[in-house]
Amino acid sequence: MSDPSQISRLDKLRVTREYLAYQLRRTDQTIRELEVQEQQERRQVERARAEQSWKIQPRRSGSVALLHRGGCSLYPNEMGFISREDAVIALGEPDIEACQICSPETGLLRE
Structure with missing residues (x-):
């Protein structure tokens, strides 16, 4: 068996390059996983x-x-949310009705 101290500088650099490439792949994978986790959160x-x-x-x-409740999929508009107080006022208006699917009045008038 050859003496490890006799490994050429070129071979040492190749091994180092392979290790660093492995580390880069692992780091890239970890970054992708963290990006997915951050998106889910x-x-x-x-x-x-x-x-x-x-x-x-x-x-x-x-x-x-x-x-509608903010999460109602019947009307998926994700902008223009209103507060609880505004929702109570809206329910009192004659030209605004509660969605029959998500029942936004549930719990709204009791509290």
Whole structure:
């Protein structure tokens, strides 16, 4: 068996390069995993915020405007959330009705 001290400088650099390439692949994989995790956490925060909010679907011809819970998929508008207080006021308006699917009035008027 050859003496390890006799390994050429070129062979040492090749081994070092292979190790660094391995480390780079592992680091890239970890970055991808953390990016996915961060995206999932951001979606959870956004979903929780939506569930704590309400939204109004504008009136369409021949119908009234609808009040939805923020997470209602029947009206997927992700912008323009309103507060609980505004939702209570909206329910009192004659031209705004509660969505029959997500029931935004549940718990809204009791508290």
